[in-house]
Amino acid sequence: MIKDRIYDAFTAGLDRKGFGQRRDRQVAELRGDVLEVGAGTGLNLPRYRSADLLVALEPHRTYSRRLRARAGAAHVPVEVVAGTAEELPFADESFDVVSGFNSFQYAASPESALAEARRVLRPGGHLLAATWAPPEMCDLAGYLAALGANLPTPPAGAPGPFALSAEGALASLLASAGFEPQATRDVICRFDYRDGTETLRALLSAGPAVRAIRHAGNEAVERSVLESVDAFRQADGSYAMPNAFRFTLAIR
Numbered sequence: 475m476i477k478d479r480i481y482d483a484f485t486a487g488l489d490r491k492g493f494g495q496r497r498d499r500q501v502a503e504l505r506g507d508v509l510e511v512g513a514g515t516g517l518n519l520p521r522y523r524s525a526d527l528l529v530a531l532e533p534h535r536t537y538s539r540r541l542r543a544r545a546g547a548a549h550v551p552v553e554v555v556a557g558t559a560e561e562l563p564f565a566d567e568s569f570d571v572v573s574g575f576n577s578f579q580y581a582a583s584p585e586s587a588l589a590e591a592r593r594v595l596r597p598g599g600h601l602l603a604a605t606w607a608p609p610e611m612c613d614l615a616g617y618l619a620a621l622g623a624n625l626p627t628p629p630a631g632a633p634g635p636f637a638l639s640a641e642g643a644l645a646s647l648l649a650s651a652g653f654e655p656q657a658t659r660d661v662i663c664r665f666d667y668r669d670g671t672e673t674l675r676a677l678l679s680a681g682p683a684v685r686a687i688r689h690a691g692n693e694a695v696e697r698s699v700l701e702s703v704d705a706f707r708q709a710d711g712s713y714a715m716p717n718a719f720r721f722t723l724a725i726r
């Protein structure tokens with residue numbers, strides 16, 4: 475089971491940095507009927523201020539439970555719907571905005587996910603996607619590679635954190651899906667942890683880490699994760715890892 479509460483702590487740490495401020499601003503501005511794809515545990519819900527309706531789509535049952543629990547505290551009406559980005563359970567032209575924060579790259583077929591997003595958007599509607607910037611801009615890349623080394627080899631082209639991160643990859647997929655890509659903006663967010671214990675608690679809470687532990691055992695995964703972040707250990711024993719998220723806006 476994914477440790478959804480710990481995952482929240484991990485993401486909250488991320489959100490304290492630039493990623494959170496950027497999300498605050500962008501999400502607060504989204505208007506009309508909004509669909510958020512892969513809404514996770516609902517950390518974005520309180521950020522919506524101007525939407526008429528927020529439909530939060532999430533395939534994972536454990537996350538959906540947290541999402542539902544959070545819906546009541548949102549400032550806008552929220553509907554939680556089970557489903558995947560590749561097969562949106564909505565009629566054509568149902569939304570003014572489709573958003574996805576750290577989620578589109580996990581779609582088994584990003585092409586289908588973007589085609590579906592376009593189908594359910596009204597003409598002139600906006601797509602807003604936040605994805606990891608290229609791995610060379612993310613110190614977390616070594617940690618993700620360490621997890622990968624403790625998991626069965628994925629098939630070529632499998633979805634993952636950096637699936638849409640190559641320079642121009644998302645913009646070109648958007649254009650192929652019929653969107654007009656607009657601005658992209660990178661936001662640096664530094665992961666700061668007090669010590670090795672806090673680093674492990676945060677980094678071992680994400681879904682791929684939980685799967686790696688199930689596959690290779692706690693001890694092996696802890697060891698390779700600590701090795702992967704060793705270069706970022708500061709003189710006082712804390713860890714600091716700069717990473718970049720890329721926000722992409724496109725119009726239907």
Ligand SMILES: C[S@@+](CC[C@H](N)C(=O)[O-])C[C@H]1O[C@@H](n2cnc3c(N)ncnc32)[C@H](O)[C@@H]1O
Binds near residue numbers: 485512533575
């Ligand atoms: C890293 S989490 C991000 C969650 C949330 N958007 C946030 O920023 O806190 C990735 C999310 O994408 C969801 N996801 C994975 N595959 C998906 C798919 N095919 N369609 C829609 N969502 C998906 C996961 O269940 C998870 O909630």
